Every structure is written in C-alpha cells, then in structure tokens.
Amino acid sequence: MFVAENATTCRKILARGGCDRCALRHCAPPWALYDAAPATLRGALRSALDVPQNEGCSLCLGALAETTARAVARAATAHAGLGAARGWALRVAAPPSWAVRDAAVGGTTHSVKDALRRVVAADLDRLSPQTSTEAAPPAPCYFDLAFDGAPDDVAALPARLRPKPPKQKGRGKRQKRTEPVPAARVAAALEALDADERAALGSILTTSPPVRVDVTCAREPVYLAFRYRKLGRRTPQSSWVVDGRVKGVGSVEEYVCKAAKTVVDCDAVKFAASGREDWDVRMLGNGRPAYAELQNCRTWSTQDVVGDFAREVAKASNGVVEALRVEIADKAKADAVNASAETKVKTYACVVWFSADRSDEDARRVSASAPLAVQQKTPVRVMHSRSLATREKRVLRLKLELINPRFGILELDT
Numbered sequence: 001m002f003v004a005e006n007a008t009t010c011r012k013i014l015a016r017g018g019c020d021r022c023a024l025r026h027c028a029p030p031w032a033l034y035d036a037a038p039a040t041l042r043g044a045l046r047s048a049l050d051v052p053q054n055e056g057c058s059l060c061l062g063a064l065a066e067t068t069a070r071a072v073a074r075a076a077t078a079h080a081g082l083g084a085a086r087g088w089a090l091r092v093a094a095p096p097s098w099a100v101r102d103a104a105v106g107g108t109t110h111s112v113k114d115a116l117r118r119v120v121a122a123d124l125d126r127l128s129p130q131t132s133t134e135a136a137p138p139a140p141c142y143f144d145l146a147f148d149g150a151p152d153d154v155a156a157l158p159a160r161l162r163p164k165p166p167k168q169k170g171r172g173k174r175q176k177r178t179e180p181v182p183a184a185r186v187a188a189a190l191e192a193l194d195a196d197e198r199a200a201l202g203s204i205l206t207t208s209p210p211v212r213v214d215v216t217c218a219r220e221p222v223y224l225a226f227r228y229r230k231l232g233r234r235t236p237q238s239s240w241v242v243d244g245r246v247k248g249v250g251s252v253e254e255y256v257c258k259a260a261k262t263v264v265d266c267d268a269v270k271f272a273a274s275g276r277e278d279w280d281v282r283m284l285g286n287g288r289p290a291y292a293e294l295q296n297c298r299t300w301s302t303q304d305v306v307g308d309f310a311r312e313v314a315k316a317s318n319g320v321v322e323a324l325r326v327e328i329a330d331k332a333k334a335d336a337v338n339a340s341a342e343t344k345v346k347t348y349a350c351v352v353w354f355s356a357d358r359s360d361e362d363a364r365r366v367s368a369s370a371p372l373a374v375q376q377k378t379p380v381r382v383m384h385s386r387s388l389a390t391r392e393k394r395v396l397r398l399k400l401e402l403i404n405p406r407f408g409i410l411e412l413d414t
Helices: 007-015 020-025 031-035 038-049 066-075 096-104 112-127 183-191 195-206 252-263 305-316 331-343 360-367
Strands: 089-093 141-148 212-219 222-230 240-242 245-247 268-273 283-295 321-329 347-353 372-377 390-395 397-404 407-413
Touching (some): 007 020, 020 031, 031 112, 096 112, 252 283, 268 331, 283 331
Antiparallel strands (some): 222 283, 268 283
16 A cells, blocks of 8 residues: 555656665655565566566665575574574664765665665564574674765765765775765765755766675674682682793683683683782672673583583682673673773781881771871882873871781771
8 A cells, every 4th residue: 555655656766777665665664664575565566567577676776675684594504592683783884885875765764874774774684583592692782884886976976076085095905995985975975965966966877887895794792790709829810921930820811711711602701800919919798899891702512601600710710710690781881990990999807017016906906097097109020011100099098007016907898
C-alpha cells in the first residue's frame, strides 16, 4: 500500500537508475519498512508499478545491496556470541557522492547512511543468524564500514560552490591518501545550489560504478576488575628499566597481562591500578584496586574466566602476586579505580629500628602527632622519570607499637 501511495516518486527514482531500496527511502517510509526482504520489496514494486529492476544503483552505488551485509557477516566470523544483529553498532564513513547524487534527483528525507544501518541489520538477521553457543564477553561489537571506489562527484558542483578537500599532511612517500571532503562542506554547497545548477547534476547519474565496502569488526573493551596482593619484595608494579637495565624480577603488569591473554581471546591487554607501591615493598591487607582492559575481546577461552584468571596470575608469578575479588566490569568501574588513586586513603606498615631504647610513652607521643603534613622531595629512585619537586603529603593517622625497646611496628594512614 505504501508503494502504491508513492508510485510517482518510486517510478522517478527507478527511472533515474536507482535501486529498489533507494526508491523506498526517497518516499520517507516508516523505518520498519526497511526490514522488508529485497524479494518482498521487489514484489511490491512490481505489483504497484510493473517496472523492471535496475542491475546497479546510480544513487547508493550498490551500498544498500545485500553484498554489504554479507561483507559485515564475514567480518564478524571471528567474534562469537554476538547476539541479535540489531545489537551491533554500525559506523559508516559516507562518500560525498551519496549526498551529491541524492541532490541530483531532488533530495531525500532518508540518507543512504541512515537507511544503511537499518537494511544491513535486517539483512544480517536473514543471512547470518547467530547460533554460536560460546560465551560472549559483555560488551557490544561495532562494525566500521568504509566505501571505496565512489566517483568524485564533488567535482561536478559549480566552481563557485565546490568545497576543497582537506590539506594533505606529509611529503613525497610519506603523503597520506586523499581524505574525502567533509560532509558538512558538501551539505552547505548543495544547499546553495539554484534550480538550474541542481538540474545540471543529473548528468552524473549516467555513470554508476559500484562501490567496494571494507568492513572491520571489533568489540568495545571489556574489563576485569580485581585487587592484587604482592607478596615479594623484588617485583615492581610495571616493567622497570633504568639505564637500559631491567630491575627487579618480572612485574605485576607482566603477570596480569599474561594471565588475561591465557584465559581470554583478545588483541591486547592494558593494566592499570590505583596508585603504586615501591618495587621492594609488599602489597598486603585487602590488596590494591586494579583492572585489566581487554581490547577487542572475541571469546572467553574458559567457562570460569574469573577463577581461571586468578589462578593464572598466581601461576605466572610463582605465587608472588595474588588476584583477589576478581569480577567482570565495565568502563565505569575502571574509571573509579583511576579516580581512587588520588582520593583514597592508603594504609602502610613497616618495622622500625631505633638507635636508642624507646619507651611506651615515646610510642604514645608518636601516635598522637598525627594528623600532620610532610614536604616530600622527589625520591631518588624515580628521578629518571619524574621532575624534581617538593610535594605535600598528608599523614592522617600514626600508630606505633613497640616489639621491644629497639624495634616497633609503625602504621600510617596517608
């Protein structure tokens, strides 16, 4: 019924070399109509108009054909558990030719780019239903669609309105490939066309070479949030290289990333923690908040990701590092860990030796001296990576307990 009501517009687009789906979008249909299968749409057009089907398309240049959805499906084969196609995010780099060619037939309400997201999702539902039983990481996948081979239709615009492409960076062999004219510039030029100039654009519709679609598929980052305990005194938090020499034995980052790659199929792992401790200081108590960012995670390599990750951290570090309270998290949880590095109170404890005998009264006097401010100069051990400065630190609590007159345990909240 919708096609019959818009028969004049549909007939006009088909006569100018447009495809069935371009005829539909030029009628500004309800979005649900884009879900119709190509055969269903062709049947409606044939019944209402009795017009032949064009082999290619002079408007979308073949981008709205099922071949685009097939390319997306091929790119998705490495990712398991994607779920319904409508949950996939499509990011489209639109060639300027689409807007110019739509303007040549009088403009449209629904652009190729907007229609593409709907028809590709509908085609994927039919072409590649997801039947994988593998566990999928809890983050959405997205597809980047880039279309190559579109003609330079911007050159067909009048010289007075023709937008210039962005300046190229680099010289000679380093010069990058030509960047497309920004869509905003093309839209502004098309708005300024007069009736004669718009009619003259019709000549570009005689050529309609199909575009080639390049599709890449990736998943948004997935996070494993946890707390780590470091039981050894020779392990830095991250790889520590001074004057070309590696100091310490391994690192917390090394062990965490190795464990994550063992239990998860992903491209890369990034490690971050809420602050850091010295390489020769243990991290005890409840542990330090941290997370591992899993980039482009395809599948879980195990059914018990949380448990296996903790076990792999201990295995990789020979028991020096423990991962506690592991959970699958999101970016908000990771941001909270980063923010806590500046805002959370840290508790430290150390054994203190005295050069002379000390009494319980001395211990009480030390404990009562907090809160206080400390002016800390940049430690020598990090002078190779940090500027020399004096930074104020706040000591919120002190507690000194004597073991004997020459030794005590000092706790600090800072």
